[in-house]
Amino acid sequence: MTDAPASLPTPPPAPRDVTPSDRVQLVRNVLPPLIVLVVAVVEYGIARLQHPVAEVWAHLLFYGLVGPAVTFFTVEWIAEGTRARERAERELLDTYAQLSASHARLRAVQELMRDLTDAPDMGAVVEVAARGAVRATGATHATLTVPGGLSSSASGETAAAPRADLYPLRVGIPGGGALALHFDTPPTPETEALAQALAAEVATGVEAARQRTLDLMTLYSVDQSIRAERNMRRLLARVTRNMAERVRAGARAAYLSDQDSVLRLEYAQHAGGEVSSSGGALAPAFVLRVAEAGTPLVAGAAEAADVFPEAASALGLPMRDDEGLVGVLVLGDARPDAFEGVHLPLLALLAAQAALGVRNARAYLYSEELAISDERARIAREIHDGVAQSLAFCALKLDVVARQLHSDPDRAEAEVKAATALLREQIREVRRSIFALRPIDLERYGLLETVRRYVEDFGPQNGVRTALNVSGDIHLAPGDEAVVFRILQESLNNVAKHARAREVTVTLHGGQQVTLRVQDDGAGFDPEQVSGRVSSAGGLGLMQMRERVESRGGNYRVLSSPGHGTLVEAEVPQA
Numbered sequence: 314m315t316d317a318p319a320s321l322p323t324p325p326p327a328p329r330d331v332t333p334s335d336r337v338q339l340v341r342n343v344l345p346p347l348i349v350l351v352v353a354v355v356e357y358g359i360a361r362l363q364h365p366v367a368e369v370w371a372h373l374l375f376y377g378l379v380g381p382a383v384t385f386f387t388v389e390w391i392a393e394g395t396r397a398r399e400r401a402e403r404e405l406l407d408t409y410a411q412l413s414a415s416h417a418r419l420r421a422v423q424e425l426m427r428d429l430t431d432a433p434d435m436g437a438v439v440e441v442a443a444r445g446a447v448r449a450t451g452a453t454h455a456t457l458t459v460p461g462g463l464s465s466s467a468s469g470e471t472a473a474a475p476r477a478d479l480y481p482l483r484v485g486i487p488g489g490g491a492l493a494l495h496f497d498t499p500p501t502p503e504t505e506a507l508a509q510a511l512a513a514e515v516a517t518g519v520e521a522a523r524q525r526t527l528d529l530m531t532l533y534s535v536d537q538s539i540r541a542e543r544n545m546r547r548l549l550a551r552v553t554r555n556m557a558e559r560v561r562a563g564a565r566a567a568y569l570s571d572q573d574s575v576l577r578l579e580y581a582q583h584a585g586g587e588v589s590s591s592g593g594a595l596a597p598a599f600v601l602r603v604a605e606a607g608t609p610l611v612a613g614a615a616e617a618a619d620v621f622p623e624a625a626s627a628l629g630l631p632m633r634d635d636e637g638l639v640g641v642l643v644l645g646d647a648r649p650d651a652f653e654g655v656h657l658p659l660l661a662l663l664a665a666q667a668a669l670g671v672r673n674a675r676a677y678l679y680s681e682e683l684a685i686s687d688e689r690a691r692i693a694r695e696i697h698d699g700v701a702q703s704l705a706f707c708a709l710k711l712d713v714v715a716r717q718l719h720s721d722p723d724r725a726e727a728e729v730k731a732a733t734a735l736l737r738e739q740i741r742e743v744r745r746s747i748f749a750l751r752p753i754d755l756e757r758y759g760l761l762e763t764v765r766r767y768v769e770d771f772g773p774q775n776g777v778r779t780a781l782n783v784s785g786d787i788h789l790a791p792g793d794e795a796v797v798f799r800i801l802q803e804s805l806n807n808v809a810k811h812a813r814a815r816e817v818t819v820t821l822h823g824g825q826q827v828t829l830r831v832q833d834d835g836a837g838f839d840p841e842q843v844s845g846r847v848s849s850a851g852g853l854g855l856m857q858m859r860e861r862v863e864s865r866g867g868n869y870r871v872l873s874s875p876g877h878g879t880l881v882e883a884e885v886p887q888a
Contacts, residue, residue, distance in 0.1 A: 344387065358371075359372065422445075422449050422510065422511065424445065424448070428441040438459075438515075438519055439464065439465040441518075442457050442465070442492075442514075442515045442518060443456065443457040443465040443466060443467035444467040446492060446494060446508070446511050446515075447467045447468065447469050449507060450494055450496075450500075450508060451469070452469065452495055453468065453469050453479060453495050453496060453497055454466065454467070454468050454494070455492065455493065455494050456492075457486075457490070457491075457492050457493075457515065458490045458491055459489065459515075459519050460488070460489035479496060480496045480497070480498065480499045480500060481495050481496075482505060482508055484505075484508045484511075484512045485512065486515055486519070487513060487516040488516050488520065490515075490516075492511065492512050492515065494508060545580075545671070545674045545675075546579075546580055548670050548671070548674050550580060550582070552567075552642070552667040553566070553582065554582075555663070556630075556642065556660060556663050556664075557582075559660070559663075560628070560644060560651070560652065560655050561646075562645060562646045562651060562652075563584065563624075563645065563647060564583035564624055564644070564645035564646065565582050565583075565645070566578065566580065566581035566582070566588075566621070566642070566643045566645075567579050567581070567641075567643075567667075568596045568600050568640050568641045569639065569640035570639060574638075575595070576595070576596035576601065576604060576640065577593050577594065577595060577596065578593035578595075578596070579593060579640070583621045583622060583624075584623060596641065597619040598616065599616040599617070599619060599620055599627060599629060600620065600629060600641045600643060602616075603629030603630070603643075604631055604638055604641050606631070607631050608631065609628065609630050609631070609657050609660065609661055609664075610628075610629045611626065611627070611628055611629075611652050612626065612627040612629065613625075614626065620643050620645055621643075621645035624645035624647060625646070625647050625648060626646055626649050626650065626652055627643055627644065627645040627646075628644045628652040628655070628660070629641055630642045630643075630644075630661060630663075630664040631664065632665070632667050632668035632671065633668060634665070634668045634669060634672060639668040639671050639672065640668070640671060642667060700743060703738075703739045704736075704739065706735065707735055710728050710729075710731060710732040711729075713725075713728055714728045714732075742810075755794060759794075760787065760789060760794040761783060763798060764781070764798065764801060764819070764821060765781060765783075767798075767801070767805075768781045769781075771805050771817075775809040777808065777809070777814055777817055777833075778815060778816040779816075779817055779819070780816070780817075780818045781818075781821075782820045782822075783820075784821075784822050785822050785824050787821065787827050788823070788887050788888050789827055789885060789888050790888045792865070793865055793885050793886075796862060796865055796885065797827065797829055797883065799861065800829060800858055800861070800869075800881070800883045801819065801829060801831060803858055804831040804858075804881040805817065805819075805831065807879075808835065808879075811835075811836075811838070812833045812835025812836055812837075812878075812879060814834050814835030814836075814878070815835075816833065816834050817831065817832065817833040817834075818830075818831075818833075819831055820832075824887075825886075825887060826867070826885060826886050826887060827884070827885050827887060828882065828884050829881075829882070829883045829884075829885075830881070830882050832878065832879070832880045833878050835879060836875065836878075837873045837875050838875060838879065839874065839875065840872075840873055858883075862883045862884075862885065865885050865886070866885070867883060868882075868883070868884045869882070869883045869884075870882050
């Protein structure tokens, strides 16, 4: 933004009466001696006449006619010079007034440019432009409209309501929209030219605001991808797609640093299709150069072709965080000059956010691996402490039966029946565990369909009547969906193992919060006494389920008493 122009010089001082013009000075200096000389010559000539009557007529002729005529023409000559001086002074004052008006308009235009630059959004741009147009042109009213339906009106400080006798002026805005001005007097060509210039500045401000909005939307989209996405392939696909759309690139790829700090291809999308592989191809020379430089670099046709087939240019963006290099994102295109003039700071910021997303996704994958290891250890303990000991006990009973088969057949038969009952119970326990540990494709089917399938399968597997009621709109983030389903799974597992219920009802309702209720008609229990209990199938006790829900900003409660069934309720905020 240029500085405001320097102040105009002070106007010329008003003419002073005591200051004679050049002509007055000439007359003052030359005329008295000339008059004396002329009078002396005339008197000398008249004295030579030596005739009284002739002398009288000669004096009358000279002093009555010639003298006044000479005086008149002399004064007129002086007056003409004075009038010329006054005309020059008026022209100078008019020029100064025009310069002052032009200076005021230029200052108003510069203020408008500054305000347009500082405007935070499109609505502010429209309001600022309408007010600035009134200040710059001197219009009584101004109305500005831009594409998208935004409009704003402004009036001068002394303007009343719009009148029918005003003179309108309407100019189009490059890119769409119009600026309508109204004046008390017909607008001059200069005013029309100024309005055209203002329309061009408004178009520039609107485009800048639109670009800022697009940047913010892109940042928001990438941030949402980072927050919600745990799948590495989908994360990289979303981030690179947002960046490619931002610069209209035709190809994109992501190289990640593995545990040995070697860059390998993790995801790519180009004209040949999508490539996604864990621990894929090694990075080409251009990608290594970007990683070493640590700053965005642009590649020519030769280097770009090593990354993407048929690419004539490429842009490499390093993904770095406080721990070092995470990877390199590469955008490619068939146009040789595709990345000239791109907004590199924004793309670099997107790459930094992508680095955070990759770290989060890797941490999530690592936590899943730990969870799987813990689950395997838990299953091993349960098999050892539960099923294995029960089977060993059955083996001992069968040994006793073998010894008592002939000596005490009735006792042997009773032992066989007890072992059979124990084996059947353990078979049901194994089936419950297998059902609970069965992989559930929540991401494929979505929360509602997954819940429906699980509840329908739970009844026949456990000999319980089930009912499912779903109402309202349900929109949860993927992480919240996983928590809600996990709570359902754990609650039903507890019903199967402990409740001895005949019927269980599952309710899922969407409002300001998503509410899950699991209610059974079983034996019930005292929540205060078993709050830390761990279920045999799911591995989460009541306390752990409460912590999971509350970590998502929700609420969790269990209502139960011996002999009156159990109600589990979890509430999670909508996305």
